Amino acid sequence: MEIGFIGLGKMGMNMVTRLRRGQHRVVVYDRATELIKQAEQQGCVGATSLADLASKLAAPRTVWIMVPSGAPTEDTIRQMAALLAAGDAIVDGGNTRFHDDLRRHAELKAKGLHYVDAGTSGGVWGLANGYCLMVGGDRAVVERLSPVLTTLAPPNGWAYVGGPGAGHYVKMVHNGIEYSMMQGYAEGFELMAKSGYDLDLARIADLWMQGSVVRSWLLELAAAALKEDPKLEKLKGFVQDSGEGRWMIQEAIDKDVPVPTLTMALFTRFRSRQEQSFAEKMLAALRNAFGGHAVRR
Amino acid sequence: MEIGFIGLGKMGMNMVTRLRRGQHRVVVYDRATELIKQAEQQGCVGATSLADLASKLAAPRTVWIMVPSGAPTEDTIRQMAALLAAGDAIVDGGNTRFHDDLRRHAELKAKGLHYVDAGTSGGVWGLANGYCLMVGGDRAVVERLSPVLTTLAPPNGWAYVGGPGAGHYVKMVHNGIEYSMMQGYAEGFELMAKSGYDLDLARIADLWMQGSVVRSWLLELAAAALKEDPKLEKLKGFVQDSGEGRWMIQEAIDKDVPVPTLTMALFTRFRSRQEQSFAEKMLAALRNAFGGHAVRR
């Protein structure tokens, strides 16, 4: 089928490549013209502006937006909505908080436009393996997108999961689980590194991939990372987070659901980014105050 | 090769079956004679006692012990050790705390016997897939066991990981990670169950198996469990633990390693087994005391 695609970053370009391999007609736009040229070399049709992109698609149009979450996505949707006509559809493939999906779906609906939220997992490996796609919105509209979703995903790798926001909701939970799993592995490998045994961590990660209960794709990646840098001496433990973990905790609080491992995983990341922890200083100050315990200055 | 095998429970019988498929000569013993008969039907040689088992093996003998951890394993090893001769080897394939391995290795060494600790993962699926085996002890002795380890494990599925206790140490950490992962999934699925969307949890678990970052064998099992009982209405949230998680926390404390997600996962299990939580009553009592907040009686 035919699709407009906005955002040719790390994720977007790979997705466009996959769409072209699937023989779809893809009209692309990005603020960086060199990225548009790169996409044209793969057989995409380049657009010089959002308006140009809209004009190069036949109704009913579908435009997939894959730009950074937050303001960039919001702005792009707003601009695009002004250029589209009743019956057209916008797909937000980025990481959006589901509350925003609900709002946007209603706003666009008032203009006769469709809004689809597609949670996308697979990272840099999606090009080769396909992207796992969790899709929310109106079912009929999502069905219309079926050809591109099927191309982007591995076999059985996309699903309509529910109404507006459901796609990003499921993706948010997906990422929250990812945090817990990563943290679980991280704790285990730290302990093994300090076990007193001279354990070959990469070998163990590899070994566990063969029939153990904890085998997973993340463990496969752990094995590769540990093979390259067995004691992780080459990098710093400075760990970013991209928002979904926070949103999931907030949603869990809204729904009275305990999510202790997710929360501990996020807090570990917070701590990793502090050079000095005020809380820990406070503990030192209090120990000194009641017990005269020495402090380091 | 030839091996003695003690303990024909859920795990043991499957392992014996796999060993027989690998054409090993397996002399078996269990307190339950019907299990011995069952093993004989698979071509094992039944023994009527531990002494009989010892007498039916040629030196240097190898005896694999697969009985419940704790006292049963300890007793069996003690009795078996008295029946073996210098150069023979005992393999503990169960869940033993690594401190006990260190002690036993030294005790048996003093008698000229070898002791190998083999952490075994794979559960009820090990028969078909093979068991992931993490093996500790003296390297030369473990090498001697290589034929049976190769038969029990999937390809590349066993490894010598280090000196005495290392096998069970790695298995302990493996299980601790398992707790964190399970808890991570459990938190995520609970939130989805309460999301307000009518999410098909089994379908989502399945979907995530296709290219997502959180794909794992546990997730595959989750998909199957949710397919059978989509809202988990048929079971109680009463969750046992088999010890390794506790040991890992205690070892983490001994090594000053923070293991927050593992700990939260274990505490969730503790809580699941309480009908009434004293701590929660205390919170209710305190809220009532300072704020006059109503309590339920």
Next chain:
Amino acid sequence: MEIGFIGLGKMGMNMVTRLRRGQHRVVVYDRATELIKQAEQQGCVGATSLADLASKLAAPRTVWIMVPSGAPTEDTIRQMAALLAAGDAIVDGGNTRFHDDLRRHAELKAKGLHYVDAGTSGGVWGLANGYCLMVGGDRAVVERLSPVLTTLAPPNGWAYVGGPGAGHYVKMVHNGIEYSMMQGYAEGFELMAKSGYDLDLARIADLWMQGSVVRSWLLELAAAALKEDPKLEKLKGFVQDSGEGRWMIQEAIDKDVPVPTLTMALFTRFRSRQEQSFAEKMLAALRNAFGGHAVRR
């Protein structure tokens, strides 16, 4: 001085009593006329409506609002603002999220009105001991309230802590700390209850009040509660929360600050209100799936 007071619930009535003891002229309103009558018996001036209350105060007027947080407070402020004149001040003494204070302060300022946020601690004991008051807003306006604040608080028991929202911010953190402390005691007393020693928990709580590091007002309350019901057999561990703990976690997430004990304290309350935990069922299901471990149905 003179003050209008809206909301004669558990907290409000006690505060009015304290204000009257301090010889202030207090004009009161509540939807429940019997509460107005009760206040009149203490020398308050009853009002029949918000408008009547406004008319019975001299400019510049001060109106203290002590109604349930959320919609009731928001509505009362909106209605009162329409009845007041430039230079008048509204004090929100309830539990309001500081973001709402910032918004309201700006909205009222646009109408020439002042808005003060007063975090109030002390519970049912405030009548006798005085209320600890953390006050935010414009400093000059807060100074104007100094006579009533001084009456409401114990000696040195109120402070201007910062601009709009600061009072409720500090109160929010206060309550978050309260959660951690309560949970800390609850964990400790549960362990003592299960120690195997026949410990007299009320006696121990009392004992710790004499010179120990953990002495606190909450511990004093714990001693009293345990004296009344030594094994806490008369109540259920169903623990509500009134919002500030949630807000503090969300604010901590916004500021990248790890707050693990607060979070665990809140999640314990969530769990206390679940009859059945979906997450725990999921754990049971997974254990059964990989290990064939029995489940309870």
Next chain:
Amino acid sequence: MEIGFIGLGKMGMNMVTRLRRGQHRVVVYDRATELIKQAEQQGCVGATSLADLASKLAAPRTVWIMVPSGAPTEDTIRQMAALLAAGDAIVDGGNTRFHDDLRRHAELKAKGLHYVDAGTSGGVWGLANGYCLMVGGDRAVVERLSPVLTTLAPPNGWAYVGGPGAGHYVKMVHNGIEYSMMQGYAEGFELMAKSGYDLDLARIADLWMQGSVVRSWLLELAAAALKEDPKLEKLKGFVQDSGEGRWMIQEAIDKDVPVPTLTMALFTRFRSRQEQSFAEKMLAALRNAFGGHAVRR
């Protein structure tokens, strides 16, 4: 009464001072002779050795041991036991794991000696305020010590809490609660420090001492510490722990009691002592592996 006192460190010397103020006859020993001299200046009787100390006391003798926990205490008790006679009593006033108390009580009993475990709280403030003493052992023996306990403690500040080990058990729980409380305050003050408001933390700590729900002795100390160093710029967040927190977690695990805040408080201390966290590096490595997210090297 008369008492032997071994160990004149920070705690011991203050306790001896208090005992002398109470007119007790105190025979002291310490490996540092200058400390013995210092005690003699307070009217204590100095001993030149443990044997000398034993010889300077009349039967039935009581010897209070206040030396570092672990090996020093164990050794001192062993040596002292060899010098005492049936009916004499040893008091361990330090921080001992209750399992050791149980063992020692039995060992000494076999020799006709009494063993009392006295958990001692109060820190450097105990000299002025008295020490809160939680005492375990045989009730009749503890009663015999009543005069010295009464002198050491504030009014109502000591109690017989139960059989052998109960004193140190209660002290262990006391310290675990202390960890949770300290951590709760630390989290709250860190958030206030990062609130964006220019909050005067020392003033707020002080304010909360006046009638608020979170008032406590630790908060009083926090106020003092923050007054001295309002942003805690002069010290490092390197936080030691003295063992009881670890023991309490291990005991909680033995008794299936969830202690999440205590555990998080201990893990925060562990993390405070790590320059580089292996776990956090692992998280960074995994994020890089699946998402191509940049790492810091």
